[in-house]
Amino acid sequence: MNHDRLFRIPTSVLQDTNVDESALQRSIEDLGPKPLNDGLSVDDEGRLFITDVEHQDIMARDPDGTLRTVIRDERIRWADGLSFGPDGWLYLADSAIPEIVLQSAAHHKAVAPFTIWRFKPGSTAALGQ
Numbered sequence: 001m002n003h004d005r006l007f008r009i010p011t012s013v014l015q016d017t018n019v020d021e022s023a024l025q026r027s028i029e030d031l032g033p034k035p036l037n038d039g040l041s042v043d044d045e046g047r048l049f050i051t052d053v054e055h056q057d058i059m060a061r062d063p064d065g066t067l068r069t070v071i072r073d074e075r076i077r078w079a080d081g082l083s084f085g086p087d088g089w090l091y092l093a094d095s096a097i098p099e100i101v102l103q104s105a106a107h108h109k110a111v112a113p114f115t116i117w118r119f120k121p122g123s124t125a126a127l128g129q
Helices: 011-015 021-026 105-111
Strands: 005-008 029-033 040-042 048-052 057-061 067-072 079-084 090-094 115-119
Antiparallel strands (some): 040 048, 048 057
16 A cells, blocks of 8 residues: 555465565566555456545556556545446445544544445446445
């Protein structure tokens, strides 16, 4: 979440108990910049969808490495977790973390509701609940 770069490592390397530290480090690949995020999800076309908690949006990293904004909406309070559901919908849990951390239950109730948004990447449809 806190790093401004995206990294990957093959799961086969992580599962191999015989891999030493230096081989493990050599297996890490820097894929480039990314926003401050909480959620990641990959579609069937290999696009990585990334929440952007600072800018109220969802970004996509295409297989060629291009990073672009997919949807931005002022109603998103904290773009948290992402998950694909049936029929190509991408669901976004909007946890509103900045508004609830270290606050009372009464405050939580006052800033509700906490929303699950959905949209279809690649469509011109707006963000919907």
